[in-house]
Amino acid sequence: MQKETERGQDRQESSDGDVDKKDTNRDPLQDLGLVVGGWTDARSPEAEEEVRNMFRAAKSEDLLETLSGPSGRTNFLRVTLAFPENATLSRKRQIQKELLDKLKAMKCTSGIEGQDKAELWIQKDRPIEERLKIRAIVLTKNFYNKLPPLAGRPPISPPEIVWRGQVFVGQTKLLRCMDDGRIHMASWNLRGKSLEDLARVWDITDLSGTDVIALQELGGLPEKCPSSDSVLHHEVFLAGRSFTFFFADPSHSFRGSAVGIPTEWVGRVESKSAFCTGLGLVLKFQGTRQFFMTVHMPHDLRKDGLPVWQTQVEEILDFCATHRYHDLVCLCSDLNYDILDIAKVDERGIPFGRLLRELGLSHSKPLSATWRNTRGASSRIDFFLFSLPSMSVRDDRVHVGSEEVVGSDHSVITLTLETVGKSGRRKFCNSRCGKWWTDAPALATKCEQLAEDLDLNMRDLSMCHLATLCQQTSKRITSCRYQDSPELKQLARQRRNLQGQAARQLAKRIADERKVAKKQWLSDLLAKGASGDFRALTYLKKRNSSAYTHGSYCMRAGGSVKAISDLRMFYRLKYTQDDHVPRGLSLAIFRGRAGPILAPTPFTLTEIQEVAFQCKHNKSTGADGISYEAIQLILQTSLSEHLLELFNDVLWGVRPVPRSWLSNHVIFLPKTAAPECPKDLRPIVLSPTVAKVFTKALMIRLRPKLPKIQAFQVGGLPGRQALDSACAVQHAIRLAQQYDKTLYVVKLDITAAFDSISHEAVAAFLASAVGSREAELLLQVITETSVDLSIQGQVAGYRKFLAC
Structure with a gap:
């Protein structure tokens, strides 16, 4: 009512x-x-x-x-x-x-x-801003309702209103965000300085526009707190702007703690609570809540350090127990713990990890030390821990030198969270990369039909023909993941045509039925695993071993836009050469050393079949979606002659190398359980399988003409693997211990070794096959091949020409 x-x-x-x-x-x-x-x-x-x-x-x-x-x-x-x-x-x-x-x-x-x-x-x-916002909503709704219906079209569905500033017609948003949704936050350990000291220096700091100010080690509290559970407030003017600071004297923290908000926000305060090392505020605004907290955690030299950590984490989880996905949670903290230094992880990481997992928090990444003492020691111990529902991170900064302004040993850190406005749901672009199951009888039938059509119309086989052929006769390998039943999918389709209360009731029904269905799915999956189903066991192991997804990585990186930007910058810096090498230099070196190119011997069908049947099954495909199994089947049909003709035309130079052979797709696998930056991801290149069969055939021809690989090398040799070297080293160590001999072991790990091989060095190596057209063609493929980086269905936009 x-x-x-x-x-x-x-x-x-x-x-x-x-x-x-x-x-x-x-x-x-x-x-x-x-x-x-x-x-x-x-x-x-x-x-x-x-x-x-x-x-x-x-x-x-x-x-x-x-x-x-x-x-x-x-x-x-x-x-x-x-x-x-x-x-x-x-x-x-x-x-x-x-x-x-x-x-x-x-x-x-x-x-x-x-x-x-x-x-x-x-x-x-x-306030005037909210009144104008409501007016815009109502006027938009009235305007839409007065639009005349189109002849021959179904009646216009009524718009739905979200009073926080949105109008929806079906799944389309008519109004974007009416404000920038930015929240500017600052966290500062004052080392005993008071609010009056802060007010005196605020106008000379670069902190104008700050909305939330969290303070640790606050001295000279405006008034004495009756108990450690009391939260009082006091108004202070900072550079002419009125702030109300809620402060407390925590029981297990050195000096006081405070959270300051603009005085005009005081009416939003819903609750406040004191912790053992800080305090928290809950602000309610436009239907959402904002949980702001400040804590000053103990260092590892305190005897009660770990119990205080555990108690504080419990208090924070209880304080945020009512938070929803759309609510903002921000913890401004002096952790006395460098969470970015993996080498210094201790028992405090257990409660800290629990806090991150249960609240879904990300953390700031200060680029420099936030604490310095007079003896020259420094460390990163001040952090923001925050959740990011539909928000992006801006201005994650450490204000170096600010500690000298107020007389502290901590620099002030700032963070800006900004609402990401979207006009609708972004469509995920599926890729054809990955594993496919091929219907052999259907593929054989279509191959015969395509071969007959090409002969009758006197046309050449193209990669588009092969890609379309495999797409029509292949499907994804059935996954063990949960999928909605046809009944649930039908209910979801019905909900799209409903509005208002009916749509909300049907959505609740769908959610309830999906919850029951997921429980039954998990029970059946566990039963299959218990009975020895290999696919079920593999899925459960993958599901429980890592919580990594592209979506979770984007959230930890600060949104998909920032994640893609970081990936683009990381690989640009990684592959940018200090000295500019002219394009085409490698081919010029090859032609200058290899001499005149002789006419190559055409491939035979037997030769291509031997290469194709050496390839392993159940391997991921490139962007064309053509699997090794499909190529092996094609080579046993009438279409094999057309595929052989395609290979020979490229070999003789009658046709250029197909563009799809030179385009590779990169996917990212995690190196750690929760990757947060590009270096935590391992890029895996998925190349077109037809191109790999062609280049394998070239390498088999070239191997007798190239210098032999030395016996001590284990990479790139049939029947050899890196485990052989490990066994050899272990055997050498045992012999040295047995005969009391001195043994020196040197390990050299070259960063991005395979990705940074010089094209010119590859050209000089291939030129040893004098006059070989196969070597020239292989070098052309190497120098012209590029990769597309993509994450979460979006191409990162960076293309890198590979070295090998």
């Missing part, structure tokens, strides 16, 4: 006839007033008298200053309150809240004739 009456006020305020035209010139502090409503076309004088009677009954008549509203008849009235002359903004908001609670508790009804004892509602007046 309350929500409907509030919306009634919004609609009344947005109507064409009764809107106060001077409303856009209101005082920004007018949200300190109240709004009373619930009447239906009541006479304004009678409504005003009823409001005055309400204030008299509440014994607050002295707080009533003026009443305003539409003239004549009205559904609501605005109340301007009379505050004490010297009251601060924080005190005014406190008076407003106390009066609001008192009037709501009275549960007044209208006594005006004709109103049928309508229940009156009362709430805080809205």
Whole structure:
């Protein structure tokens, strides 16, 4: 009832006839007033008298200053309150809240004739920005409803309104974010300095525009806290802007802790709580909650360090127990623990890891030390821990030198979170890379049909023909992952055509049925694993070993846009050469050393078949989706002659190397359980299988003409593997111990060794096959091949020409 009456006020305020035209010139502090409503076309004088009677009954008549509203008849009235002359903004908001609670508790009804004892509602007046936002929503809805229906089209579905600032028609969003959604935060360990000390230096720091200020080791508290569980507040002006600091004296923290917010936000504070090492605030605004916390964790030299860590993590989890996905959680902390230094991980990592997992937190990544002492030691121990629902990270900075301004040993750190506005759901672009199951009889039939068609029309076989052929006769290998039943999919399709309450009820039904279906799926999967099903065991092992997905990596990296930008920059810096090498230099070196190129011997069908049947089954394909199994089947049909003709045309230079052979797709596998940056991902290149069969055939021809590989090398030799070297080293160590001999072992790990081989060196090596067309063609493929980096269905946009 309350929500409907509030919306009634919004609609009344947005109507064409009764809107106060001077409303856009209101005082920004007018949200300190109240709004009373619930009447239906009541006479304004009678409504005003009823409001005055309400204030008299509440014994607050002295707080009533003026009443305003539409003239004549009205559904609501605005109340301007009379505050004490010297009251601060924080005190005014406190008076407003106390009066609001008192009037709501009275549960007044209208006594005006004709109103049928309508229940009156009362709430805080809205700020000008929110009123304008609501007006835009209502006007957008009214405009859409007045659009004439199109002839021959189904009727227009009614729009749905989200009063926080969105209008939906079906799955399409008509309004984007009406504000930038940015929250600027700062965290600072003051080392005993007071709020007055902070106010004196605030105007000379580069912290203008900060919204939330978290402080640790705050000295000189404005007043003594009665107990360690008490949270008090105090108003301070920082560079002319009023902030209200909520402070506490935690039981297990050195000095005090505080969280400061703009005084105009005080009305949003829903709850506050003191921790053993800090405090937390919950702000409620536009239907979402914001959990802001500050903690000062103990260092590893304290005897009670680990118990305090465990207690503090429990308190934070209890404090955030009611948070939802769309709520913001931000923990501004002095951890006394460098979480970025893997070499210094200790037992504190256990409660810290639990905190990150259960709240889904990411952390800031300071690029420099946040703490320094007079002896020259420094470390990164100050961090922001935050959740990122539909948000991106901006301005993650350490303000080096700020510690000298206030006289602390900690630098202030800042972070900006910004709402990511989207016009709709991004469509995931599926790739043909991966594993495919080929229907052999269907492929053989279509191969015969395609071969006959090519012969009749005197056309050459192209890669498009092969890709289309395999796409029509292949399907993905059945996964053990959960999939909705046909009934659930049908319900989901029905929901797309519904609106309002019916859509929400059907969505709840779908969620309940999906929950039951997932439990049954997991039970069946465990039963299959217990019976020895290899695919079920493999899936369960992969599911439990790592929580890595592209989506989770993008969240930890600060959003898909930032993740793709980081990947592009990482690989650009990795492969950019210091000295510029002219394009085509490697081919010029080869032709200068190899001499005249002789005519090559054409491939035979037997030769290509031997190469293809040496390839392993069940391997991932490239972007064309052609598997090794499909190539082996094609080579046993009439289409094999056309495929052989394609290979020979490329070998003789009659046709250029197909573009698809030179394009490779890179996917990323995790090196760690929870990768956070590009170096934590291992790139795996998926190349077109037809190109790999062709280049294997070239290498088999070239091997007798190239210099022999030395016996001590284990890579690139048939029947040899890296394990052979490990066994040889272990045997050498045992012999040295047995005969008491000195043994020196040198290990050299070259960064990106295979990716950084010089094209010119490869050209000089291949030139030893004098006059070989196969060597020239292989070098051409090497130098012209490129890769596309993609993540979460989006191409990162960086193309790198491979070295091998």
